[in-house]
Amino acid sequence: MKLVVVSDAPIIKHKDQKKAYAPYVKEMNLWFSKVDEVQIIAPTRYNKPLLTQPFDRQDIQVTSLRRLEFHRISIAVVSLLTIPYQFIVLCFAFAKADHIHLRCPGNLALLSCLVQILFPRKKKTVKYAGNWDPKARQPMAYRWQKRILSNTFLSQNITVLAYGNYVNQSKNIKPFFTASYYEKDKEPIVKRDYTGELNALFVGTLSENKRPLKVVQIVENLRNEGVPVTLDIYGNGPLFESLNDYIKKNKLNPFIHLHGNQPLSSVTQAYKKAHFAFLLSRSEGWPKAVAEPMFWGCIPIATAVSCVPWMLTGDDNQTRGILIKELSNASEIIKEFLNLNNKLDEMSNNAANWSRQYTLDKFDYEIEKLL
Template sequence: MKLAIFTLVQHSIKNDTYYGYAPYVREMNLWTKYVDAVTVVGIQKPNNEVDAIDCAYTSPNLKFVAVPNFSLLGIVAVLKTLIVLPVVFFKCVSAMRKADHLHLRCPSNIGLVACFAQIFFPSKQKSTKYAGNWDPNSNQPWTYRLQQAILRNTFLTRNMKVLVYGEWPGETKNIHPFISATYTDAEKVPFSKKDYTAPLVFVFAGMLVPGKRPLLTIQFIAELNRRGIAARLEMFGDGPLRPELEAYVAAQQLEYCIVMHGNQDKSVVRNALLTAHFNILLSKSEGWPKAVAEGMFYGCIPVTTSVSCVAWMVGEESRGIIVEPELEVAVSHFIHVFKGSNLDVMAHKALDWSQQYTFDRLEMDIAGVLG
């Protein structure tokens, strides 16, 4: 089988090996295990550097087709896009013509072009991994809405399995729940009770960017302490907001309850989750809230906002706590649930749910999609 992949992920080449963003490439290596040849239509990094977050494709028969990067934000960007769009479309069509199975990665600009291109191949077997927020009631860019509309349309989009995060009622028959994974079956641990009378430990793992609301997370922990609930935040990750956050912690004298670790190895974060009581993610938007699932895998109760498929993940608060992104309201609701719930039961349910979705199961699901 010949597989064609259409992605916005930027790639670099070193010693005849292609590299890309590690979480994406690790998943794509599962897809490529079941095919004979792979064509990746994507963007090459301008500097061709292999970054620390990158890893290599493992397919021995991989061809990379570079397409120009483009944007639809702003008049100048749109004018440039009109020039390169025919090139991108032609390269997508050419790759699709030679492939047996078409795999789109959406939402993305290249995914949008591929959504239109695949219409001309109704008999080809296809799949799309929609790695964004599929919630039909969420506020999203019009380009995302357009991709969703094309993918839902079973007349324009034939022989397609659209893999989305979560279960959404009333969807067309080609929409299928599909969950990403970080850990393997071998990394499962048995449930272990934690002492919720001790000072509470929260883990934040993610980029320090406005969309993750790291400042609100810090303020949340500080407010818990102010209200008499001893709590400490172990903060993993880096990003443009780090200097501002460090300055805030120092100015507010919060070093006693906020520890900023920066980027750390996966094993370090795992060890922190094993002993923490809660993992916290107060995002504005998510596709698959990976940090939530990872914390649940080790029995951490998630404290999170209701974005994307989070409500489904936490079983409408049977295995997690959903808060509003407003400090006083969020803290008050957390304290209400914390004092009125059986936290051991909640944590056990979180672990049981997340440990269903391992890398091993993901590989089986992918094999099923490829048929």
């Protein structure tokens, strides 16, 4: 079987190795292990820091296409001029594929969504890694992709893997998940003491979307109100320096620490001990920064975005985390929960039990069925 993957995620060639963003590689290794031949169509240039790792198999055919960008007139003109060439490349690749796998959303992904219409008989899957919530405010390109993929006339013989379970969806849409751990990784949950020193985590890209400064300010407010909480921040991004400056300026160093990018093994050790993990994103797909800490009984404190409300309450109405609907009163909401020790123990256990349903073993099995 020949698998053709189209993604906006860049493939980086370094020292004769093909690499990409580490979580993406970890997932795609599972897909690639089940096919004979792999072709990835993606950009091959990226000039920002990126946590990468090599693919398990290196016999991947990489077809480089320019990143389609429209934030400046000059770049937009060049992108528009390259679209006909990219269209032809995608057509030839799809014609030779046994299975087409699109990684959405993205500008190259949008073009791929249009091209796949010409191949109604080809078996196709789409991993929609963004927010599938029909009510979410999103860029026009994202809305177009969702409409094309949901349309059973335009998108035939296709399964769209979307995060969350929403009503009135077409038969193309399959609620799905992402996993980080195997069954063999499961260990007994450490019982936390919520009456003493508390430890919170932030894990993710330090970008405007993730709002790490808000996390720092919430912890700062809690400290000022007498709550003994520390914060460890794992990740890097464009806000690293400004965040570091804010911490130094406000003398928060004793209880807020920046660790930069760290391997999953180091972050996992932090999850096992921490009481809480923050996610205050404006937009998300399947937030690993919620699912991963839950796996270890670490209670998420998260904004009600994308599938997060379903993750934290679901159809069973169990409480598995602290849902923040208004950031202005986040500190007060957290303090209210801190007065409920028994409730927090129950929440921790509920979080672990729910997250441990979604292992890489199950993920691997579901991929095999899709292929």
